[in-house]
């Protein structure tokens with residue numbers, strides 16, 4: 001009897017997945033905010049940070065307990081991390097070789113001298129801004145942490161879409177950033193007005209930098 005119930009549950013689950021897939025584009029509830037990033041040709045741009053700028057007078061909910069910027073195959077993994085200001089970021093080195101991780105990005109600069117594994121305590125990033133990561137041993141290693149004064153953030157998926165949950169925290173604008181759009185850290189912004197659309201589209205007019213690891217033309221540490 002139990003087996004039949006389980007099979008029925010599995011069937012119901014599969015059906016739910018199918019339905020969810022069919023209506024994926026409509027899955028954003030009325031409380032969600034959908035942001036689409038397109039390039040100058042109208043093609044979707046993945047891996048763009050999208051976040052809601054809260055009213056400065058409002059205290060944000062506390063950040064997540066921690067985030068992880070790993071090092072795998074002599075690369076930062078993920079290449080690009082978004083965290084709320086005040087978040088502790090762990091920098092494990094999962095490689096066999098040692099790395100010497102650092103950033104010169106003021107005021108979030110730091111150094112983790114040559115290490116493997118979890119030799120160093122986490123780094124807390126207290127100020128918003130772009131933190132450009134490098135390794136003193138491997139010049140090709142380049143990564144980013146975007147620190148935001150925001151509790152609502154995501155990255156666009158391969159369709160160029162990010163869906164952000166909207167709660168009771170008053171927000172004033174929606175912002176985007178990617179090293180492919182502006183390596184130095186300037187963000188693009190659209191004002192959020194009361195009662196307006198929950199769909200925002202950023203159509204980029206400028207030429208995008210090639211994606212990381214895409215070969216010639218991609219940003220390198222030496223570009224900074």
Ligand SMILES: [Cu+2]
Nearest residue numbers: 099135137138
């Ligand atoms: Cu290294």
